[in-house]
Amino acid sequence: MSVQNIALRLAISRLGFLKFSEKKLLEKKLDTISRLALLSIDDLSYIIGRVIHTKLWMPEHIERQAETDLKLMTTFHTDVLFYDDPFWPPLLNEIYDPPYALFYRGSAAILSAPCAAVVGTRRPTGRGMRSAKQLGFELAQAGFTVVSGLALGIDACAHAGAVGGGKTAAVLGSGADTVTPVSNKRLAEAILNSGGCIISEYAPGTGAEKWHFPQRNRIISALSLVTVIVEAPAGSGALITADFALEQNRELCFHSCALDYTEGPAVNLLRTKKQMRQVSNYIADGACVVSDARDVIAQLTAERSEKKETGLRL
Template sequence: MELLEAWLILRSVKGVSDGTICTLVRHFGGPKEVLSASASELRHVAGLRPSVVTALRKEPEPSVVAHVRKEMRLLEKGESGIVTILDAAYPRRLAMIPDPPPLLYVRGTLPASDNYAVAIVGSRKASPAGALMTQELSQQLAGMGLTIVSGLARGIDAAAHRGALAAKATTIAVVGCGVDRTYPPEHRQLQRDIEGHGAVVSELPLGAPPLPHHFPRRNRIISGLSLGVIVSEADQKSGALLTARFALEQNREVFAVPGAVKYGKHRGAHGLIKQGAKLVEDARDVVEELLPQFDGLLVDRVKNARFQETISQSFTPKERRVLSLLHEDPVSIDEVLMEAPFDRAEVMSLLLSLELRGCIRQVPGSRYVRTSC
C-alpha cells in the first residue's frame, strides 16, 4: 500500500475523528503503521474508544478503496496536492489546535510553516464602505509582510483577498468544498489569482461540493492558521463570529472593526468589542497587539517607512489631494474647498472616508486635523 493511499483510507474510516487520526499517526509514526496495528496495540493508545479500535481493524469496503484510487488518479494530474500533519510543510500553528485536519488539500503554494498570518472575516453581504475598509486594511497588513487568510466567500472575504493581492503579497483561501471546485462560482478568477500568490486549501476531498455543514468546520482552519482573527463587518448571526470563537478556543487574538451603532451589519463586531476584542481602526491596532509574536525582521518591516507607503498607495488621487491639505492644526471645510477642485458634497464624502480610516478627525467648529497616514 502506498503512503498516500494509506492516508486516504485512514481518513475514510467511519467514526474516527480528525483529532484521533492525528493522535494515532503521531503515536505509531504514520498511517500505514496505524492500519497495520493489532487490536492490542491500538488499545494501548490512551483514550481510544473500543468502537474506534473495531473500525480500524476492519478491512476497507471495496467502494472506499475504489473512491480512494479515483482520488489518487486526480492527484496524479498535479493540479492539486496534499500536505499531511506529519509533513514539515504543514502549517505549524494549525498543527497545534485541538483538532487539526490530518490532510490539507492545496492548490498553489503554502507559505513557510512559520509564516505570520492574520485572518480577516465578515459578512457575505458587505456594504460598499465595509468592503473598501477591509480591502485597505488587508492591503496595509499584507504590505508589512503578513499573510492574509480568509474564506473566499462573497463580501468581506473577497475584499480581504483582493487587498493582499493588491499589495502583491501572500493570501490563503480556506474553502468549504474541494480545492478543485470554485464557490461562489463568480470567484473563479479570484481563486486563480490566489493560487498564483498563495494557496487555496481545504480539508475536504477533491470534488467535495460546498455543502452548508462544511463551512462552520472550515472556520477553525481559518483561525488556526492565524495569529489573530479580525471581524470586519458582521451581524449577530454571522459565521464570522464562529471563527472568532474558534480563535478564542485556540488562544488566538480577536479583533473587531467598529461601525455605525444602529447599523445591523456591525452588531456582531460591536458585541465582540464589548466582550474584550481589540478595536481596530487601522493596521497599526493589529500589529501593535501582535508585535511581541513577530521576529526581528517583521518588526523592522512594521516600523519602517513601508507602512506609510502602503497606506498612501491605498488612497485615490482625490483622497490624497484632500489629505495633503490637512495637518496638525485644524482646517475648516471652506479652507479645503479653496484649495481642492471639488464641490462641497464631494469634499464631505472624501473627509468622511478619511475619517473612517482614522487618518483624520473632526474637531469643534466643523474643522479637521490630520492624525496619521
Template sequence: MNITEDELRARLQIWRAVGIGPATLNRLLNHFGSAVAALDGSDAELAKAGLKPDTLQNLRSVPIEATLADLEWLHRAQHRHILVPEDPRYPKLLRDLKAAPPILFVAGQPELLNEPQLAMVGSRTPTTYGKENAQAFAQYLAKHGITVTSGLALGIDAVSHQGALEAGGTTIAVIATGLDIIYPAKNRSLAERIVEHGAIVSEFPIGVKPQAQNFPRRNRIISGLSLGSLVVEAALQSGSLVTAQHALEQGREVFAIPGSIHSPLAHGCHRLIRQGAKLVETAADILEELTPQLHAYLGSTAMPTALALSTTQASKPIKPTKPLSFLKSLTTQENTEERSEAKLDPEEQQILATIGLEPIPIDQIVLQTGLTPDVVSSMLLMLELQGYIAACGGGRYQRL
C-alpha cells in the first residue's frame, strides 16, 4: 500500500474523528508530512494547520484502539483491501478529484477500480419499464467490457448490478456504510455475488451504520469512479440527480433515458435532458459518446488492432482486462459483421426469426416461439437496444 502500518493506523485514527473529511485530512498531511506526525503534534500546531477547537477535541477523543476494527476486518478474510492515494491500485479518476476520499475500503477486486466504468443510478421504486431498461443497458454494457458501477440500493441500482452479473461482466457497488454492514439487508446475497465478480467500496470505517447524510456523500464516489453516469428513472427530488450533479462538477458525461411525460419517475430525467444531459435511446448511444474518452483512457490516440488488452505496468495507464469490443465496430466499416445474428443468444435468434418487415404483435411472437411472455419482453428490449428491431406501438415490433 506504499505506506507503513503505523502511518495507516494513524490515518485510520484521524479518519474516525467527527468533523474531519477529505480536505481536512489532506491539509494535515500536507502540513505535518504524515498522519503519525499530525497525531504527535501539539494542539497549537494542529490549530495552526487549520483544526477548529471542536474538531481538535474530537480528534483527541479517538483512541488508537478504534482502528482495531478496521485492521481486524482487513486481515480476517481474503480479498479485503484498504487503499490510500499512494497505492497504485487506488482509482486514478478518483485520485484527481478535489474531494477524493483519503481512504477506501474494498472487498473484492481492487484492480477493477481502474477499469472503464459507467455509473447507473435511478429510483428505488422503479416501474417495470425502468427495470427492464436498467437490466438491458447493464447487460449490453457489461458484454462490451464496461464495468457497471452503482450504489447497491433497492430498485435501479440492484437491477443494474444484477444485469451486469447475468451478462458475465463485472460490477462495482459503492456503499454508504462500513463494509461489515450491508444495507439494505435484502441485497446481501447480491453483495456476496458482487464481491466474487467485482468489488464493493466504501470510504466509511468498519462499524459505520446507515446515516442519511452519508448517501449523497457516497454518490460523489459513484460518479467519480466512472467515465459517465446514466440516470435510468428519477423523480424530481431523487438522489440520482445528486449523482448527476456530482458527475457534472467532476467533468463527467451525464446520460438520461426519457420516459412518459405522465410518469413522475421520468420528470427527473427530462429535467436533466433540458439542462444538457445526453438523451439516450440505446446502450450503443452511450458507447459511441464515450469512445473518445476511452481512447484517452487506454493511453493511445490510435485504435489498437488487437482489442484483447491487459493490465500494464503501474507507470502507464491501466488498461481493461476485458476486450472493449464495441470500439472496433464504431471506428471501422465492419458494423455488419459486428452485428451478425450469429453473435446473438439462441433465444434472441429464435425471436428475431419470427419478426419480419411487417409489424407483428408480441402475443404472436410468444405463440410462435413458445417462450414465456417475460422472456420475450426482455429479449425484445435487448434486440431493440442493439438496433435489430423497432417498436411500432400497440405492442408490435418489426425488423430493421
C-alpha cells in the first residue's frame, strides 16, 4: 500500500461522523488525501448521499493530521489494520457498522485465533478478582485469546491471568498509545511482552472520552465467540458489552460469582433507570452461568452443535 493511500485511509478513519459504509464509499471515490482536503461539507454530503451536519469537518487540517498520525505511529511502534487487510479479524465483518481501521501495538495475529471476552466491574469483590484471573488463565491455556478492556478491576484481572496462560488483547477507548488508567501501564507492557496486543479504532494521540467506551465495548464482544461477565452492577459498561454480544449473535455467559454481586446500580448517563437491566434479567432470558473455562468451552461446543444441526453457519 502506497504512503498516499495510507494517508488517505488514516484521514478517513478519523471521520467519526461517518458510518463504515460511508467511509468505504468515500475511499472509493477518492485517490489521494489532497483531493479529500479540497472537499467542502456540501461536496462530502453529495458523495455520501445524505446531508451531513457536523462541526468536525475541518479539511484544512486533514493532511497535517495524517502526517502527525504517521509520526506518532512510528514513535509508539503502532501499526494499523484496515477492513480489507488479510489479517483483519473476520468476526468484525459480521457486525453492524464495524470499525474501518484498527490501530495496534503487538501481535495482531492473535485476533484471528478463537477469542473469548472476560469483562466486569471496576469495583469487584475479592472473589470476583480471583475468578476473573483464573478464568483468563484457563481460557488462554485452552488456546483462546482473552479479550478485555484494560480497565481497573475485572478487566485487569482477566488480562493478568491470561498473560500467565497464553495470549490476551486489550481494546482501548483511547489511542493504542495511551494507556488509561496509568496504573495499568505495567500490565500493558506485560501483555505486549507475552505476545499479546493492544488495539483501538482511535488514532494515536486520541484521548479517552466517555462516549468512546460503549464503542470500544462493541469491538470487545464482536471479536469474541463468547463474552463472560464477571460481576457487574445494573447499567454498567460490562452489561453494555453483554447487550452488544446478544445483538451480534455471540454467546453470552455470566460467571457464577456475578449472581451474588450486591453493589448498587452504576451511574450510567447513556441509559435511563428503566433501561438498566440487571444480571438476573439476562439469566431469566436464557444466558448461561459458568464457573470455569470448561463450562465456557462446553457452552460453545453445545452452541456449535445446535447450529450445525439447524444448518446455520458456524
